[in-house]
Amino acid sequence: MKIGVAMSGGVDSAVAAALLTEMGHDVVGYHMKNLSDRLFEIVPETKKVCCSPSDTTDAFKIAKTLGIKLKIIRLDELFRKHIINYFIEEYKHGKTPNPCVLCNDYIKFGALMDKALEDGMEMFASGHYARIIKHPTYGISLTKGKADHKDQAYFLSRIKKERLGKILFPVGELTKEEIRQKAKDLGLPVHKKRESQELCFIPDNDYRRFLNAEGVKLPEGDIVDTEGNIIGAHHGLSFYTIGQRRGLGISSKEKLYVIDIDTNKNCLIVGPYEKTLKKRFIATKPNWFIDIDNAELRCQCMIRSTMKPENALVHIEEEELTVEFDNPVSAITPGQLAVFYDGDIVLGSAFIESVES
Known part of the structure; x- marks a missing residue:
């Protein structure tokens, strides 16, 4: 072949x-x-x-x-x-x-x-550390690889379903x-080669340099607590992400985490860890590997490639999904990918659009 x-x-x-x-x-x-x-x-x-x-x-x-x-x-x-x-x-x-x-x-x-x-x-x-199998219910399916320390099936969940039959892992x-x-x-010269860790198009990992070079203006602004009190200054919202604790440049008696990014007011909202815990979010642009014939789906969901899958209920309304975890999950982040599983089988994925309070 x-x-x-x-x-x-x-x-x-x-x-x-x-x-x-x-x-x-x-x-x-x-x-x-x-x-x-x-x-x-x-x-x-x-x-x-x-x-x-x-x-x-x-x-x-x-x-x-x-x-x-x-x-x-x-x-x-x-x-x-x-x-x-x-x-x-x-x-x-x-x-x-x-x-x-x-x-x-x-x-x-x-x-x-x-x-x-x-x-x-x-x-x-x-x-990739993934497999394609023939499942008795779902047919040709993308599934996690044997190596349980890394789930690369997560990163493959946007591949179109019709392509799976032509792919090998x-x-x-x-x-x-x-x-x-x-x-x-086999005497391959790369048997000790390091794994890639950063984005290929930002080889120095300096997002500020890259975005500035691309003409993206990054105005500084306020860091505020949950009561709206100004407690510091950020260096541009693009350099922060939901759930971030280090590198905020603020002093506090308690550990503070980024809990929201307000682009309208150009402010970073921080609070205690408990405030990063949420249960519901809206996701868009779903990509399914299974036939969706009902309005709800019980599954496990990952919102990061490194997290443990959590039980969730997905309410499906064509191109918009409402996902509700059984238990609160930390740092649900708009822009990141939510991937849905049945055990090791990838059912589909969608991009996180917004998080409900």
């Missing part, structure tokens, strides 16, 4: 390609370039990010070691349109964006996958330790 593999230059996609090659498939690597290499000369990495020039070099080394062809696909314009512009607009409106989930949808499992299929590839694979049954050992056994 002809299989295209999204090869980032990291160990996970390298092992994914290796496993498919060992199975006897005709594998071709596809390495996407979403940014100019010049960016990484102007703005050096402070932590490892994806899509850097060194990743391209590593992708070529991996392909040579495995004896497979590697294609470089430039997607700069689409990446700017769907990812960078989205990121900027969300921050302008006081939200906390999640560009990685949109990159998987529009770029990796969108344009890059389309290119591979146009080239005659029968399937498209990546190194060869490392979904493995742990990170098993992947690194496999890479070492």
Whole structure:
């Protein structure tokens, strides 16, 4: 079978390609370039990010070691349109964006996958810790990977349902330790490579520099408590997120957290941890992997990729959802992604629009 593999230059996609090659498939690597290499000369990495020039070099080394062809696909314009512009607009409106989930949808499992299929590839694979299974109730389903320390199915929950039948996740049954050992056994040069930790288009992790360079004005304003008393000053609302405690620059006898971002008044509202706990929120732009034939859905919900799934009831009204947790959850953040599960099965996702008091 002809299989295209999204090869980032990291160990996970390298092992994914290796496993498919060992199975006897005709594998071709596809390495996407979403940014100019010049960016990484102007703005050096402070932590490892994806899509850097060194990743391209590593992708070529991996392909040579495995004896497979590697294609470089430039997607700069689409990446700017769907990812960078989205990121900027969300921050302008006081939200906390999640560009990685949109990159998987529009770029990796969108344009890059389309290119591979146009080239005659029968399937498209990546190194994500996730699985695709045939479920007796839901049919072809996206599900969590074996490695329970990281849920990458969360970041794949915007992929369109009709694409699942053409996608493979060869490392979904493995742990990170098993992947690194496999890479070492195969002599792959990236078996010790660090994982990417920051946004690729902000390699120095300096959001202020990036937004300023993009012409986004970030006026300073007041930090107020729940009674409206001014207790400090913020340096631009874009640099704060719901639930944040560190870096507020205020002194208080009690620990204070960001509980709301008021873009109309340009103020940051802080309060005790208890005030970050909420039960209900509105979400929009749902993407379902299941057929929705009723107005309510009992499920588990995650509003961050690192949280424990919490039981919730979802009230469905076409493009708008009202989600109510059984128990209060901390730091429900507008702009972030809510992902709905039945155990390990991903049912769908939607973007958090607003939080009810």
